[in-house]
Amino acid sequence: MSSSKTKKRQSRKKKPAKKYPLKVEKIGKKFGGLSAVNDVSFSIEKGSITGLIGPNGAGKSTTFDLITGITNPDTGSVKFDGEDITGKRPYQIANVGLVRTFQITRELKEMTVMENVMLAPKNQIGQRLSSVLLGGGRRKVESQEAELLEKAWETLDIFHLDKLANEYAGNLSGGQRKLLEMARVMMMDPSMILLDEPMAGVNPTLKKQIITLIKKLSKDGYTFLLVEHDMDVVMNHCNPIIVMHNGGVILEGTPTEISTNEKVIDAYLGGSE
Numbered sequence: 001m002s003s004s005k006t007k008k009r010q011s012r013k014k015k016p017a018k019k020y021p022l023k024v025e026k027i028g029k030k031f032g033g034l035s036a037v038n039d040v041s042f043s044i045e046k047g048s049i050t051g052l053i054g055p056n057g058a059g060k061s062t063t064f065d066l067i068t069g070i071t072n073p074d075t076g077s078v079k080f081d082g083e084d085i086t087g088k089r090p091y092q093i094a095n096v097g098l099v100r101t102f103q104i105t106r107e108l109k110e111m112t113v114m115e116n117v118m119l120a121p122k123n124q125i126g127q128r129l130s131s132v133l134l135g136g137g138r139r140k141v142e143s144q145e146a147e148l149l150e151k152a153w154e155t156l157d158i159f160h161l162d163k164l165a166n167e168y169a170g171n172l173s174g175g176q177r178k179l180l181e182m183a184r185v186m187m188m189d190p191s192m193i194l195l196d197e198p199m200a201g202v203n204p205t206l207k208k209q210i211i212t213l214i215k216k217l218s219k220d221g222y223t224f225l226l227v228e229h230d231m232d233v234v235m236n237h238c239n240p241i242i243v244m245h246n247g248g249v250i251l252e253g254t255p256t257e258i259s260t261n262e263k264v265i266d267a268y269l270g271g272s273e
């Protein structure tokens, strides 16, 4: 690891944790005449599993794009750990600890599962998931590459992909691709993870495993923002829940508040206006 990278990582670790690491203020994005995201503001609490829901086309994925630098907002600002990240490139945002997965997974199909995971961290080692989840200490390894490989094996193991390490990513099922997408972003040593429909196409057993993992990681201080259409998952595991409709936030509340709110029920029953 170069000394500048080491310094960057150390300075990131030293910062005191903010109660609300992600603050989105009045962000907006128009595509032609369509206001995909309009005046959206919210703050996400550290260690929470916050849900972001809304009917198809509500603006959820675009909001993720605006937060993570895939698309620049026309208006508003995004702050992460007190730093203004508005308009920064995705890799710069990932470097400060904020990562995301995509609704349509982005694995490299011609490469193996292991190669996909090894690509993710750009030579940064950082904290290993096993030390967080299993309380294990670090073993001494001979080189950074060996350490990276060990971290990759552990991450694949945690995401139940170790037996598929040599399989081409293009041969994975939809659910396995979702797991690979999560494994790749966890290799980047994030503190906050935005997940865009992580349960879509995932079988019930795998779903339970993903939820268990997310809950364990959130207890350890990782923060999650979850876009998800599976209402069982959202209502049972996310709190608070933010509801979007037609590009705007219509409500933020507890699962009970959300499920009994008329505006929310209308949004889902009525579709887009």
Ligand SMILES: Nc1ncnc2c1ncn2[C@@H]1O[C@H](COP(=O)(O)OP(=O)(O)OP(=O)(O)O)[C@@H](O)[C@H]1O
Pocket (backbone or CB within 6 Å): 031, 034, 035, 036, 054, 055, 056, 057, 058, 059, 060, 061, 062, 063, 103
């Ligand atoms: N690059 C783009 N160019 C033009 N319009 C876009 C673009 N990206 C998104 N949109 C439009 O912006 C609106 C919000 O889309 P977005 O993908 O954010 O919705 P979503 O809430 O994620 O929906 P879903 O639940 O179906 O994934 C939609 O009307 C969509 O067609």
Ligand SMILES: [Mg+2]
Pocket (backbone or CB within 6 Å): 060, 061, 062, 103
């Ligand atoms: Mg979407």
